[in-house]
Amino acid sequence: MPEDPIATSKKTVPRVNLRRRVVNGAVTCAAAGSVILVLIPLVAVFGYLVYRGIGSVNWAFLTQTPKPVGEAGGGMANAIAGSAFILLIASVIGVPFGIGAGIYLAEYGRNRFGDVIRFTADVLNGVPSIVIGIVAYGIVVLAQGHFSALAGGVALSLMMIPTISRTTEEMLLLVPNSLREASYGLGISRWRTTLSITLRTATSGVITGVMLAFARVAGETAPLLFTAFGNQYWNFSMEQPTAALPLQIFTYAISPFDEWHRQAWAGALVLIVLIVVSVSAVRIAASRGMLKGAN
Amino acid sequence: MANGALRVPGLTGPKPVAGPQLARDTSLSAIRLKDAGGRLADNVFHGLVLSCALAILAVVGLVLYELISKSQLSWHAFGFKFFLGQNWDPVQDQFGALPFIYGTIVSSLLALILAVPLAIGVAVFTTEMSPRWLRGPLAFTTELLAAIPSVIYGLWAIFVLVPLLRQYVQPWLARYLGWTGLFEGPPYGIGMLAAGIILAIMIVPIVSSITREVMTAVSQQQRESVLALGATRWEMIRMGVLRNARAGIMGGVILGLGRALGETMALTMVIGNRPEIARSLFAPGYTMASVIANEFSEATGNLYLSALIEVGLALFLVTMVVNILAQLLVWSVTRGAPARTHA
Numbered sequence: 001m002p003e004d005p006i007a008t009s010k011k012t013v014p015r016v017n018l019r020r021r022v023v024n025g026a027v028t029c030a031a032a033g034s035v036i037l038v039l040i041p042l043v044a045v046f047g048y049l050v051y052r053g054i055g056s057v058n059w060a061f062l063t064q065t066p067k068p069v070g071e072a073g074g075g076m077a078n079a080i081a082g083s084a085f086i087l088l089i090a091s092v093i094g095v096p097f098g099i100g101a102g103i104y105l106a107e108y109g110r111n112r113f114g115d116v117i118r119f120t121a122d123v124l125n126g127v128p129s130i131v132i133g134i135v136a137y138g139i140v141v142l143a144q145g146h147f148s149a150l151a152g153g154v155a156l157s158l159m160m161i162p163t164i165s166r167t168t169e170e171m172l173l174l175v176p177n178s179l180r181e182a183s184y185g186l187g188i189s190r191w192r193t194t195l196s197i198t199l200r201t202a203t204s205g206v207i208t209g210v211m212l213a214f215a216r217v218a219g220e221t222a223p224l225l226f227t228a229f230g231n232q233y234w235n236f237s238m239e240q241p242t243a244a245l246p247l248q249i250f251t252y253a254i255s256p257f258d259e260w261h262r263q264a265w266a267g268a269l270v271l272i273v274l275i276v277v278s279v280s281a282v283r284i285a286a287s288r289g290m291l292k293g294a295n
Numbered sequence: 296m297a298n299g300a301l302r303v304p305g306l307t308g309p310k311p312v313a314g315p316q317l318a319r320d321t322s323l324s325a326i327r328l329k330d331a332g333g334r335l336a337d338n339v340f341h342g343l344v345l346s347c348a349l350a351i352l353a354v355v356g357l358v359l360y361e362l363i364s365k366s367q368l369s370w371h372a373f374g375f376k377f378f379l380g381q382n383w384d385p386v387q388d389q390f391g392a393l394p395f396i397y398g399t400i401v402s403s404l405l406a407l408i409l410a411v412p413l414a415i416g417v418a419v420f421t422t423e424m425s426p427r428w429l430r431g432p433l434a435f436t437t438e439l440l441a442a443i444p445s446v447i448y449g450l451w452a453i454f455v456l457v458p459l460l461r462q463y464v465q466p467w468l469a470r471y472l473g474w475t476g477l478f479e480g481p482p483y484g485i486g487m488l489a490a491g492i493i494l495a496i497m498i499v500p501i502v503s504s505i506t507r508e509v510m511t512a513v514s515q516q517q518r519e520s521v522l523a524l525g526a527t528r529w530e531m532i533r534m535g536v537l538r539n540a541r542a543g544i545m546g547g548v549i550l551g552l553g554r555a556l557g558e559t560m561a562l563t564m565v566i567g568n569r570p571e572i573a574r575s576l577f578a579p580g581y582t583m584a585s586v587i588a589n590e591f592s593e594a595t596g597n598l599y600l601s602a603l604i605e606v607g608l609a610l611f612l613v614t615m616v617v618n619i620l621a622q623l624l625v626w627s628v629t630r631g632a633p634a635r636t637h638a
Contacts, residue, residue, distance in 0.1 A: 020530065023527070023529060024528055024529040024530070027529040027532075028424055028528070028529070030416060031416045031419045031420035032420055034413045034416025034417055035420050035425075035433065038413055038414075038437070038499050038503075039436065041440075041496045042436060042439065042440050044451070044455065045447070045451045048451060048455055049451070052454075096347070097347045097350050099347075100344045100347025100348070101350065103344045103347075104345055104347060104348040105348065108341060108344065116352075117348045117349075117351055119622075120352050122622055123355055123615055123618065123619065124351060124354060124355050126550075126554075126557075126617075126618035127557070128558075128559065128584055128610055128611065128614055130559045130587050130607070130610075131358065131607050131610060132358075133587075133591075134361065134365075134587065134604055134607045135357060135361045137591070138361040139361065147592075158354055161350070162351065165348075165351065189334075190337045190340070191336055191339075191340035191341075194340070216442075218444075219442075219443075219445070219446065219447070221446045221559075221560045222445070222559040222560055222584070222588055225588055229592065246444060246446045246560075249446050249450060250446050250449070253450045253453055253564060254453075261454070265450070268446075268450055271447065272444075272447060275442055275443075276442065279439070283435065
């Protein structure tokens, strides 16, 4: 380091330049390197998942219920159906509330009270999923006296609401005000305008938000541990404990049996395919939704 | 998505926000006055969406109420000593949560140390360095990393990461860094180190996507003016971008911390689940979230259950504070971005 920058500046310019160029190059390499380092686990997880899972996903896996320990074969059909059932309950509760709250925030909530709601939604979004499980246990399981699919659905719906409401709000705000004003100008009331013009225009964006929330809770395990609880058999009653794909993967993964490990991988592959398909669908829908909203 | 710019800061003023009052405030309502039926429908609709919004408040209130009321038993039995006690013995009805608090903090910090430099590197590369055609795919891939469920990371960690650590990484660390005391003891594979690594993989996408968002919010003029002064690309990034975005990046890091603190399944599967405080990162540990996951449905006795719920309450409060802090930091950059260009 030169002590007197003015006296030495002329002489050191070429040398400093070289140093600066070297630093620049080094940082570029480091940044590119970190991208590669982050992609390694992604490739490793997906690669290993496909490698282990693909051999184990077969017709029996998709259609049968689990066999007792020690017997080969069996599948996770009841867990796949159970997951679908719990997610259906969660969506029935979570989607209307989420979209309703989103409409409120976008159309009526441009004030301090709206800010309070927005802030609370963000807080709710950050609550650890295991804590949501405790709450669902407290309000549903204790009230009913037993574990149930309903409790699992309630837990997941609590996680969907903040995500859906915030994305709905964002999408509604993308709809230009001139559309609303044109509708008012035709004498259409505010609620009709909101539902038939604003929400309609933003439909694909809102669906994007719903799908994202759906994909996020589809893989959740922690809130189901002591709400839906798991089940070795078929169940389609809201009142009964229900198997779920992530729960079954967890149980099998920490078991000591090779056969169950194999099935855990198969279940994981099925789960990830479901999630990746919905996330990719969301991306396509999102790009279209943006275009539609901007027009 | 430039959502930050679209959010209008709330109007200030006297604030009893009753339903009909808001509807009257809008200038357009005058036109609709003669249509009384329409006005009724409007009010009903407003009430309906308002109640949906209030449901969010109610849920958070419910979370707090449930956790506080159901943890009273344990709070009265142990008081503040609950958080300092090291003895977790359900048989004797003795509950101290310190090992779990320790495990949660150490695993999260370890994850941050590993993840933050990588995440910032990824964000810098995607926003400033990569060719344009690569940006979309890179953002998509990091999104995919975030979409993988926790339980699948756990599964992968049990069967791939843990054996790798046990056979190659841990013996190497013990030989060369064993003197620090952080890497000693038998290499089980499972333990704090495995937990920290899997957690780091899981929070990289969150930290890097927030970092990317706040870096994009820095105005293009900043970049151009630093470049015009003869800066290299890295100097431009450091002085023009990172410095302006640092509060938001800090927010992203803290948001990642919030996620790490509450993460449950993957950690439960690899951390070893032993309520002990050990200096070595090779030793098994336990976290607040995993003790709830493992023991809640088997908890016998009201005091046991209450103690677990109190752990949940502590976890909730900590993540809430961390998330609020993060949110404020991120907003300070994305909302104030245009004003900052004149600084």
